[in-house]
Amino acid sequence: MDTTEVRYFLPRVANFCRKVLSREESEAEQAVARPHMTIIPREQHAISRKDISENALKVLYRLNKAGYEAYLVGGGVRDLLLGKKPKDFDVTTNATPDQVRKLFRNCRLVGRRFRLAHVMFGPEIIEVATFRGHHEGSESDRTTSQRGQNGMLLRDNIFGSIEEDAQRRDFTINSLYYSVADFTVRDYVGGMQDLQEGVIRLIGNPETRYREDPVRMLRAVRFAAKLNMRISPETAEPIPRLATLLNDIPPARLFEESLKLLQAGNGFETYQQLRNTTSSSRCFLPLRVISPKTATAQWNASLRRC
Numbered sequence: 001m002d003t004t005e006v007r008y009f010l011p012r013v014a015n016f017c018r019k020v021l022s023r024e025e026s027e028a029e030q031a032v033a034r035p036h037m038t039i040i041p042r043e044q045h046a047i048s049r050k051d052i053s054e055n056a057l058k059v060l061y062r063l064n065k066a067g068y069e070a071y072l073v074g075g076g077v078r079d080l081l082l083g084k085k086p087k088d089f090d091v092t093t094n095a096t097p098d099q100v101r102k103l104f105r106n107c108r109l110v111g112r113r114f115r116l117a118h119v120m121f122g123p124e125i126i127e128v129a130t131f132r133g134h135h136e137g138s139e140s141d142r143t144t145s146q147r148g149q150n151g152m153l154l155r156d157n158i159f160g161s162i163e164e165d166a167q168r169r170d171f172t173i174n175s176l177y178y179s180v181a182d183f184t185v186r187d188y189v190g191g192m193q194d195l196q197e198g199v200i201r202l203i204g205n206p207e208t209r210y211r212e213d214p215v216r217m218l219r220a221v222r223f224a225a226k227l228n229m230r231i232s233p234e235t236a237e238p239i240p241r242l243a244t245l246l247n248d249i250p251p252a253r254l255f256e257e258s259l260k261l262l263q264a265g266n267g268f269e270t271y272q273q274l275r276n277t278t279s280s281s282r283c284f285l286p287l288r289v290i291s292p293k294t295a296t297a298q299w300n301a302s303l304r305r306c
Contacts (some may be wrong), residue, residue, distance in 0.1 A: 001013045037163070040192060042183040047080045049180065055121040059128060060180045062103055069162065071177035077185070078173050081195060082227070092165060092177070100128050132168040133160020137239040163188055170209065170216055171223065172201045198229040200291035207238045214245035218257050225269040 003263065049057060056072065063070035070093040076086040093100065100117040101107045107119045107128075117128040160168075162177065166188035169175040173195045177186040185192070196202050200223050201211050209214055217239050224231050246254065261270050 028119050038187040040185040040187065045081060045185050046083060047077070047178055047183075047185065049183075051080055051085070052076075052123065052243055053089050055089060055119075055124050056091065056126050057180065058121075059091050059104070059119050059126045063091070063095060063100070063128075064181055066095070068093050068099070070095075071162070071179055071186070073177050074169075075180050077176045078195065080178070081176070081185070081192075084177065089126060091126060092131060092162075093128060094131055094162070095128075096130055096159065097128075100130075113288070130159050131162050131165035133158040133164045134167065152289050155244040162186070167203055169203060170213075170219065172199075172203055173223070175203060194232075198227070199232050200224050200227075200229050200235060202235045206235050207242065210238055210242045211245065214242065214249060215253065215257050216245060217246065221270060221274055222257075222261050228269075 039305070052072065052210045059060065060070045060072065070091055072089060074087040074090040079086040092167075095103075097109050097115040100119075101109060104117075104119045106121065107117050110116050110118055114129075114132070119126045119128060167175070168177045169189075172189045174186075174189045174192035175189050176195075177188075178184075188250050189203050190201075200220050202220070220231050220235060220239070223229065249257075261274070
């Protein structure tokens with residue numbers, strides 16, 4: 001083989017090796033990040049159908065009867081397992097939004113980047129979402145994602161399986177699935193253990209997840225204070241570094257999330273968490289000059305009443 005042939009083939013061989021190694025590393029990371037599904041039977045959890053909205057049950061039963069998978073998911077499941085009363089109930093399914101609409105006359109579709117079905121029962125709305133899929137390794141990744149200012153990752157959602165859907169959710173404690181078909185809870189990410197141990201843990205790479213949606217930093221703080229839990233070290237570590245990403249959140253959404261923080265109760269604990277994590281953002285700059293030591297007793301007492 002002469003010099004010209006070597007120059008031609010060597011870069012291609014090196015590129016092939018890089019691709020193989022990259023694929024193997026990716027598969028290894030996914031194997032570590034995706035624990036086996038755990039099924040928690042009825043006798044081992046505290047969820048009872050009598051504590052679930054009748055309208056949510058109607059949606060679940062009708063989807064199951066039509067041959068679709070359907071689960072209660074998110075904060076509703078989390079709160080039921082903690083013995084709290086959920087403020088709303090969300091459903092996830094393998095039925096597409098159009099298929100959901102065909103089953104419910106009282107349904108409307110909302111959203112552009114990711115379509116959701118809202119099934120309306122008077123003032124109560126049951127949100128039904130189709131399982132979301134991964135972008136990693138997808139041929140469509142180049143067209144479904146873009147990088148915005150300050151490194152924020154903007155991605156369109158795609159449909160997928162329940163396993164992929166579990167990985168796309170934010171925190172492990174919000175990624176538990178309750179089935180009315182057999183009354184079990186399905187856990188794909190170790191959420192039940194984190195719930196029992198009082199840990200707020202992001203699913204996946206924390207920095208990537210925060211760049212996808214910086215509001216997750218505020219949600220981590222809110223859940224930790226509201227549920228009297230601690231933020232896991234790997235979930236907490238990037239927050240001070242990435243808190244400036246909150247500067248680019250639309251004011252209306254930031255205001256909405258701030259209200260949730262203030263109205264969730266545990267005001268003093270929320271204030272302490274915010275000061276320790278997000279004060280590098282100009283949105284929460286005043287927290288840097290107010291500390292429990294310098295604040296007045298009246299200020300601290302007011303926070304404790306929130």
